[in-house]
Amino acid sequence: MIEIKDLTKKFQDFTAVDHLNLTVRTGEFFGLLGPNGAGKTTTISMMSTVLLPTSGQILIDGRPLTRSASEQKRKLSVITQEYSMRQDMTMDEVMEYQGRLYYMPRKLIRQKTEELLSFTGLLDFRKRTVRHLSGGMKRKLMICRALMIDPEILLLDEPTAGMDALSRRQMWNLLRKLNNHNMTIILTTHYMEEAQSLCERVALMEKGRLDKVDTPANLIRELGAYAVDETSSGQMLQSRYFQNRAEAIAWLSDRGEDASFRSTTLEDVFVERMGHHLEKK
């Protein structure tokens, strides 16, 4: 279990994460959502000890996570938003370095490297240096590197950013499979359909603060499970949400041809909750 207690991160006068309190259960698929600058990446960076909190703490299975907490860190693996790898290393070397940093035996390193590079279709390029890989290949290599150590907790900071639709779906399937093996996954993403499809619970963050934590289904239900979109000529798209289907259809029948009926999505929840704040700005 991961417990985040009163976690705060300040960069001089700017508060990136503000007294964040969260609990993520073992084996849970958890999403951190929020607009740009909400504090998601800062939170992930603190969970990987790359950044140290200004105050508050993170507990893994009841024990504090610090830079010297090797036992806690052994359970963790991170896929960062940026390609955090030595550019002059080959894929084989990147994997071996990771294995060595986690004290894996050489034989197991070779075996896992073979297995993971083959699974992601990178095996033929194993002698190529990171510098000479495409963006998609680098992303896949980062996934291989993170999975090399069979982590109990996987932190993913926008893992599918820049991926094509097919690769993204493959990634989703892989993450589901890993989660089914009781791996705790914490994901930040800007793709709401990704969070809706994968996450058991999501936390909505804004300006470093926690706005709401719940399941995607509950958040959608709270807003209204049915939506009617209406585009009046020359105006912006406006959506109206309804708790029951009959109500939504009745409303729809009163509108013109510019209105359409659909199910509410997590993106609607996001836009409604975060959009209001933006409008106020």
Add this chain to the structure above:
Amino acid sequence: MGILTVLWEKWTEFKRDFYKITLAAMMAPLMYLVIFGLGIQTTSHGEPYLNYLIPGVVAMSTMTGSFSAVAQNMSVQRLYEKALDQVMVSPTPLWQFIVGQIIGGALRGMYSAGIILLLTLPIHTGLIYNGWSFLIMFLNGMVFATIALVLSFLAKSYTDAPRYQAYIIMPMSFLCNTFFSTDSMPEGFRQAVNALPLSQASSMIRGIATENGFSPWGIGILLIYLAVFSVISFLFIYRKKNL
């Protein structure tokens, strides 16, 4: 174990860039030897100037070799490649990472010095190098690898590394007992320059090479530098909030 991992990483880098590293280690010291030692042929205290110069250049090579092996590499890893994150997240104790960097850097310094010793081998200078000489070279390499680590943790951009080279390494190369004795320096300035690690390393290596002996205080001074900068680098890696 973590120390060996860092040394393995340094070894892969060394193998990959072998020619570049070797050439870079040779270039500047070789120029100094050719220009000041062979081109401008002078004597110092009745001895050929080369006999004065070579031990200084050897000490200087351990400094530049170890400093550049750590400073540039770490700055790029931390600020540009973000590859240090991989180490920070891993269970490898960070003190082992630091020690690995220091030893790896010192070994690169030794390699640079070794090249100079090989290059000057055909010139029969009669200079002597023994176990103490190599210990001092290694210690000097460790000191400058540690200084490089601290500076790379302080760097705000990866272009800072060459600046440190210009502000710290270059002046030390010329002032610290390498090309001329500090004896002729003004009072006060001489003491300050003598307190610098390269002055001590040059003086000790030269003393051994010319069979004049060396002061053990020099080793003590190098150890003090090593201890101080090691503590600072440990504090940085464990306590610096935004690494």
